[in-house]
Amino acid sequence: MWDYTEKVKDHFMNPRNVGVIENADGIGEVGSLACGDALKLTFKLGNDEKISEAKFQTFGCASAIASSSALTEIIKGMSLEDAAKITNEDIADYLGGLPKEKMHCSVLGRDALEKAISYYKGETFQKKEGEVVCECFGVTDIEIQRAVTENQLSSIEDVTDFVKAGGGCGKCHERIQEIIDTVQGKVIPEKKTVPKMTVIQKIRLIEEVLEKEIKPTLKKDGGNIDLIDVDGNTVLVKLRGACANCRTSQVTIKNFIETKIQELVSPDLSVKEVDTDENRIC
Amino acid sequence: MKIVYVDNNATTKVDPEVLEEMLPYFSEFYGNPSSMHSFGGETGKKIKEAREKVAGLIHAQPEEIIFTSCGTESDNTAILSALKTNPGKKHIITSRVEHPAVKNLCKNLSENGYRVTFVPVDEKGRLDLDMLLGSVTDDTAIVSIMWANNETGVVFPIEEIAENLAEKKVIFHTDAVQAVGKIHIDLSKTKIDMLALSGHKLHAPKGVGALYVRKGTRFSPFLNGGHQEKGRRGGTENVASIVGLGKACELARTYIEKENTEVSALRDKLERELLKKIPLSIVNGETINRLPGTTNISFEYIEGEAILLMMNELGICASSGSACTSGSLEPSHVLRAMGVPYTAAHGSIRFSLGRYNTESDVDYIIDKLPPIIQKLREMSPFWQNRDRK
Numbered sequence: 301m302w303d304y305t306e307k308v309k310d311h312f313m314n315p316r317n318v319g320v321i322e323n324a325d326g327i328g329e330v331g332s333l334a335c336g337d338a339l340k341l342t343f344k345l346g347n348d349e350k351i352s353e354a355k356f357q358t359f360g361c362a363s364a365i366a367s368s369s370a371l372t373e374i375i376k377g378m379s380l381e382d383a384a385k386i387t388n389e390d391i392a393d394y395l396g397g398l399p400k401e402k403m404h405c406s407v408l409g410r411d412a413l414e415k416a417i418s419y420y421k422g423e424t425f426q427k428k429e430g431e432v433v434c435e436c437f438g439v440t441d442i443e444i445q446r447a448v449t450e451n452q453l454s455s456i457e458d459v460t461d462f463v464k465a466g467g468g469c470g471k472c473h474e475r476i477q478e479i480i481d482t483v484q485g486k487v488i489p490e491k492k493t494v495p496k497m498t499v500i501q502k503i504r505l506i507e508e509v510l511e512k513e514i515k516p517t518l519k520k521d522g523g524n525i526d527l528i529d530v531d532g533n534t535v536l537v538k539l540r541g542a543c544a545n546c547r548t549s550q551v552t553i554k555n556f557i558e559t560k561i562q563e564l565v566s567p568d569l570s571v572k573e574v575d576t577d578e579n580r581i582c
Numbered sequence: 583m584k585i586v587y588v589d590n591n592a593t594t595k596v597d598p599e600v601l602e603e604m605l606p607y608f609s610e611f612y613g614n615p616s617s618m619h620s621f622g623g624e625t626g627k628k629i630k631e632a633r634e635k636v637a638g639l640i641h642a643q644p645e646e647i648i649f650t651s652c653g654t655e656s657d658n659t660a661i662l663s664a665l666k667t668n669p670g671k672k673h674i675i676t677s678r679v680e681h682p683a684v685k686n687l688c689k690n691l692s693e694n695g696y697r698v699t700f701v702p703v704d705e706k707g708r709l710d711l712d713m714l715l716g717s718v719t720d721d722t723a724i725v726s727i728m729w730a731n732n733e734t735g736v737v738f739p740i741e742e743i744a745e746n747l748a749e750k751k752v753i754f755h756t757d758a759v760q761a762v763g764k765i766h767i768d769l770s771k772t773k774i775d776m777l778a779l780s781g782h783k784l785h786a787p788k789g790v791g792a793l794y795v796r797k798g799t800r801f802s803p804f805l806n807g808g809h810q811e812k813g814r815r816g817g818t819e820n821v822a823s824i825v826g827l828g829k830a831c832e833l834a835r836t837y838i839e840k841e842n843t844e845v846s847a848l849r850d851k852l853e854r855e856l857l858k859k860i861p862l863s864i865v866n867g868e869t870i871n872r873l874p875g876t877t878n879i880s881f882e883y884i885e886g887e888a889i890l891l892m893m894n895e896l897g898i899c900a901s902s903g904s905a906c907t908s909g910s911l912e913p914s915h916v917l918r919a920m921g922v923p924y925t926a927a928h929g930s931i932r933f934s935l936g937r938y939n940t941e942s943d944v945d946y947i948i949d950k951l952p953p954i955i956q957k958l959r960e961m962s963p964f965w966q967n968r969d970r971k
Contacts, residue, residue, distance in 0.1 A: 312888070312891065313892070313895060315961065318960070318961050333883075333924050333925050333928070333964060334924040336885065336904070336905045336911065336912075336913070336924075336928050338963055338964065339963070357961060357962060357963035357966075358961055358962070359883065359884065359885060359964055360885050360888070361885050361888055362887055362888050362891045364885070365888060365961065436911075436912075437911070460911070467911030467912070468911065468912055
């Protein structure tokens, strides 16, 4: 049984704002019977240009119904400008969280809202073009990229939980992984490259990259790495475990460690191994 | 809160008589049946009795029964044994609607050098027998077909299949986990080579099962270890549960009549009344050859998990073939194999009744379910527009 919060249960058992508004200002319909969930959102604006009324109809599981109910409550009283900023995470947070496998229910809500706002603005909402990656659920690369970027997703499983892609036959798993890799390659430097870093910021960032990006890879081969010092733009490290005795350790340092550090911290950095006797076991 | 348990294909309540029989074998008679002292020997005798009782229910010889830890272990043992004892043969035949215990093992084997034929079913869940028999080749090591489907209750003509396969000299295993105790099984009159059964589906505890292996069938153990089960399944015997399984099988012989009269009558009433009260509800699977307590009904345009949770609030325990209940994103492989349209597959509910269900349970569901379906349909965007589709 799913571990739903009390708030999810409440919004499921006593859904707010069920129905369709006649002559609505905004209408957004997403999902399908085949996909297993679908949502129709309608809203009306008041004289103050704020959403005065919002209603929903949902076909789906308890969390889809609760997410829809939550969405209508969240947007009531909001200006369209603010409503447009609602993310799927806002919906999940409002409900005190959703099980990971059910996050796609919150994405459904966000998508319906976007579509309803486009309808109001008179824009013909068209599914953003792009290549259909998951044929089972008709999910495009653009949708996957967005979910990965907005929710910092890192695995195929995550992508399936959020946008369903990859949840059917599984043929698209390789392509999804490529998208994740591409997005992560783009996102991390954007976030991490701070033009002017203080020395402490720089050291912290180097430590973080070592912990998250480099150590896990080295550990797979029974190796490890320690940060010894940062001297100006030279990062001094020491290889441990299997890496310490590895003949290709210098290649590892230049091709892998230095490349990662340059990519994720600063292109000015170089990496050197400190010379210690301990390294010369063989 | 009143609990109405209609999920007996998932698991059943341990019969109080079974529990009573088991209790002394935890802290009173805790000896190891393999021990040389008579304290241990006593439990050995009790296991022998249990073996006789299990054999009795399915008309087998006691030495043809191997105790296991569950239905899944029995299925895995049977299939892997057939492959091991026929090392030159690389083909397996099974159906598209098997329980994961067989389905996922076969899928795994298909990725590891074996060729697997998954025989389809028609829209009523009936097996394509011509295709099944036509798929047999000299390379076929084993055919594994379930006796009765856990989701729809549809019963396959296992004796007929066994007869045909025996002529072709192919090993035939059946996963009879849902069938044992509910329909009459006489292995002395069939050509079935192996049969899996599970304790907790017939009012014994979870964690115990059995595998029938016809005398003369070549066998290779799944768990290698001590000489327990005559070297056919290593591991110290789960004495208390085996005693429980024996008792449950003894009781099942007396209750099988009730299953096929009273329980099936309750199921029929539930099905009839729900179909009458709820428009656009459809029974999945054929209703002639079907387990006595099972009915699988689709309520169109709504989703199964939502129905289950609303029933749960009223103490009604059932299951669904919807995607959201399985943790995957696609509805049940059984309903998809039958070609049940998505409008119906997502809203399917399985009610599985057992000997503890009463008329008042059924009346309670007949009273409580229609408003739930109504409420969810009023919330569904497809309900109002259904005529347009």
